[in-house]
Amino acid sequence: MTENTIPASMAGRIASYSITPPSAPDIEIAQAEHRITLINRWGIGPGHRVLEIGCGQGNTTAVLAEAVGETGSVDAVDPAPPDYGAPFTLAQAQAHISASAVGDRVTWQNADPVAFLRSGSATATWDVAVLAHSV
Incomplete structure (x- = not known):
């Protein structure tokens, strides 16, 4: 296991960062395991700046x-309005992550991604850009 590999055993803890319906913790843990596999394969690790x-x-x-x-750090961009989503809205879900142990690593941007990148408000540089489960 390399330094920038997240062990699958962390899926439960990572799933707890996301807001979850009380009836579905096993689904969230399975989805976290899948996302851990993706991110490990992509080689994203400590110190990376991610869009x-x-x-x-x-x-x-x-x-x-x-x-x-x-x-x-992670700059997370989404064009949907904050009141979009069910059973939790984007605003509720993002606030839950912001209050978690990893919340200070995330900056949320409510914007069209292309407009965000063209606007000049995106002054950061990133090591990697990710589009996962976003289409």
Whole structure:
């Protein structure tokens, strides 16, 4: 296992960063395991700066934030309005992640991704851009 590999055993903890219906913790853990596999294969690790396009409620964002560690960051961009989503809205789900152990690693952007990148408000540079489960 390399330094920037998240063990699958962390799926339960990472799933807890995301807001979850009480009836579905096993589904969230299985989805976190899948996202851990993706991010490990992509080689995203400590210190990386990640642009996530189409972050939605942030389920992949939470795994990315764990992967980048305390020295990395995730800029999570989604065009949907904050009141979109059920049973939890984007605003509720993103606030839950922001309040978690990895919340300070994430900056949420409610914007069309192309407009965001063209606007000049995106002054950061990133090591990688991610579009996972966003289409």
